[in-house]
Amino acid sequence: MSRPRLTREQIAARAALELPDGAYVNLGWGIPNLVAAYVPSGVLVIFHSENGILGMGPRAKPGQEDFDLVDAMKVPVTLTSGAAFFSQVDAHVMTRGGHLDVCILGGMQVSEKGDLANWKIPTAKGAGNIGGAMDIAVGAKRLIVTMEHTAKDGSPKIVNACTYPLTAIECVNTIITDLAVIDVAPEGLVLREVAPGFSPEDVQALTEAKLHFARAVPTMEIAPR
Amino acid sequence: MTQLVENTGMRQILIDTFCTSAGAARSAGIEPLDFWPPQDRLPHLAGAFQPLMRKDKVYSSVDEAVADIPDGATIMFGGFGGAGFPNNLIQGLARRGVRNLAVISNNCGTGEGELGILFKNRQIRRVIAAFPGPGARYFHEQFDAGELELELVPQGILCERMRAYGAGIPAFFSPVGVGTEVARGKEERVIRGKRYILEQALGADYAMIRAHRADTMGNLVYRKAARNFNPVMATAAGTTIVEVEEIVPAGSLDPETIVTPSVFVDRIVQAKGIRVV
Numbered sequence: 256m257s258r259p260r261l262t263r264e265q266i267a268a269r270a271a272l273e274l275p276d277g278a279y280v281n282l283g284w285g286i287p288n289l290v291a292a293y294v295p296s297g298v299l300v301i302f303h304s305e306n307g308i309l310g311m312g313p314r315a316k317p318g319q320e321d322f323d324l325v326d327a328m329k330v331p332v333t334l335t336s337g338a339a340f341f342s343q344v345d346a347h348v349m350t351r352g353g354h355l356d357v358c359i360l361g362g363m364q365v366s367e368k369g370d371l372a373n374w375k376i377p378t379a380k381g382a383g384n385i386g387g388a389m390d391i392a393v394g395a396k397r398l399i400v401t402m403e404h405t406a407k408d409g410s411p412k413i414v415n416a417c418t419y420p421l422t423a424i425e426c427v428n429t430i431i432t433d434l435a436v437i438d439v440a441p442e443g444l445v446l447r448e449v450a451p452g453f454s455p456e457d458v459q460a461l462t463e464a465k466l467h468f469a470r471a472v473p474t475m476e477i478a479p480r
Numbered sequence: 481m482t483q484l485v486e487n488t489g490m491r492q493i494l495i496d497t498f499c500t501s502a503g504a505a506r507s508a509g510i511e512p513l514d515f516w517p518p519q520d521r522l523p524h525l526a527g528a529f530q531p532l533m534r535k536d537k538v539y540s541s542v543d544e545a546v547a548d549i550p551d552g553a554t555i556m557f558g559g560f561g562g563a564g565f566p567n568n569l570i571q572g573l574a575r576r577g578v579r580n581l582a583v584i585s586n587n588c589g590t591g592e593g594e595l596g597i598l599f600k601n602r603q604i605r606r607v608i609a610a611f612p613g614p615g616a617r618y619f620h621e622q623f624d625a626g627e628l629e630l631e632l633v634p635q636g637i638l639c640e641r642m643r644a645y646g647a648g649i650p651a652f653f654s655p656v657g658v659g660t661e662v663a664r665g666k667e668e669r670v671i672r673g674k675r676y677i678l679e680q681a682l683g684a685d686y687a688m689i690r691a692h693r694a695d696t697m698g699n700l701v702y703r704k705a706a707r708n709f710n711p712v713m714a715t716a717a718g719t720t721i722v723e724v725e726e727i728v729p730a731g732s733l734d735p736e737t738i739v740t741p742s743v744f745v746d747r748i749v750q751a752k753g754i755r756v757v
Contacts, residue, residue: 305635305636306560306561322562322563323564323703323706324705325561325563325705326561326705328561340704341707343636343639346636347639380624381623382623384611385633387634389660390656393656394655420661421659423656424659
């Protein structure tokens with residue numbers, strides 16, 4: 256199967272379409288971080304940064320950086336109108352307490368039940384970094400995971416049960432990959448959309464967990480790369 | 481050592497921790513005062529009225545502010561994402577050379593910056609952190625060599641455990657980490673149909689924090705995202721030491737804008753911020 260899959264930017268662009276107007280949103284590292292650039296015009300989204308910012312804007316321009324105004328990744332950022340600062344306690348009152356409408360995290364594995372593993376590769380050396388991911392995963396009103404559909408070695412990342420250290424159990428609502436949009440529903444994983452050029456059967460072949468799908472599954476609408 | 485006696489009308493207060501005994505007051509030429517109220521008159525408040533033990537909180541140097549910190553101390557350090565780290569106090573600890581420290585901080589340094597210098601000097605034996613971080617070179621070397629004890633804590637739980645300690649709550653049930661390796665060894669309970677694990681309050685001997693501005697009483701205001709863990713750590717330590725860009729007279733900060741009230745602050749030292757690249 257050598258058909259081109261979605262790029263990371265296209266995954267982010269598709270994920271941005273899931274953000275409702277007025278939503279308070281936290282974006283994780285990697286692909287999720289790219290989502291901010293693709294929020295459709297006319298949609299107002301307020302970004303939360305777990306180091307204590309609500310109303311985080313784009314990166315600061317060179318020469319205009321303020322190193323007391325950084326995101327959780329140390330990148331100097333800007334503020335949008337109506338922004339607020341607060342302590343770490345309040346930052347996670349917002350995450351864990353269920354006050355954020357949508358959170359988007361990266362994933363290493365997602366299980367059929369919506370368990371997420373995204374903080375440590377079991378074979379990797381080192382301590383691992385939990386950061387805010389566990390609080391965010393548990394508390395998000397709606398959790399979207401964006402990731403490549405398969406690992407670098409081709410093995411499926413959407414699995415029956417996660418083998419990597421878990422971030423949280425039964426927390427994921429929607430998975431958006433370079434091949435598909437999949438919802439975690441009471442009956443299991445439901446294939447909502449497929450990438451252009453791929454059939455539901457193609458996607459199932461690259462997914463360990465069983466996918467439920469109708470005869471005709473819509474194709475993802477994505478901007479040309 | 482100045483001896484000051486104030487008569488507030490309500491009660492007379494002997495101010496100065498270096499002079500709390502009647503004998504010391506007398507030898508300084510000051511008549512000792514009866515502390516108000518006599519405890520036998522209000523037995524239900526026995527012990528509630530202690531002489532105000534106020535000492536000048538402003539220290540003249542970073543080294544003086546950390547001069548009594550012993551080997552083996554447990555210390556919290558504010559800061560997140562490069563902002564709000566008490567880098568001057570950390571370097572003071574490095575100069576002082578205390579060892580066997582147990583440290584509590586979101587991150588574990590960037591090269592020699594932030595907590596990095598204390599790891600490089602091998603002054604730390606135990607770590608509680610949420611995100612050691614990719615730049616924490618000396619931490620990672622020592623962790624991989626099995627030389628450090630580490631407790632990895634979800635970030636929101638790290639600060640909530642401090643909040644609980646500061647608020648006098650010994651432990652609390654939390655949904656974070658249920659079913660993960662974070663739950664290992666912790667009591668689990670189902671409350672209203674949902675699974676929770678029991679998390680313990682977290683305090684320290686010292687908190688070292690950074691704020692933007694302090695008044696001489698110890699009221700603190702912060703700057704932008706440099707606030708992060710600093711306010712909660714101030715509530716959760718036996719002694720809270722703050723480094724600030726500027727110290728202003730008491731009364732000159734707008735009470736509406738104060739984030740950390742002075743009751744949580746013990747020592748204040750002025751030190752220009754150090755940015756770690």
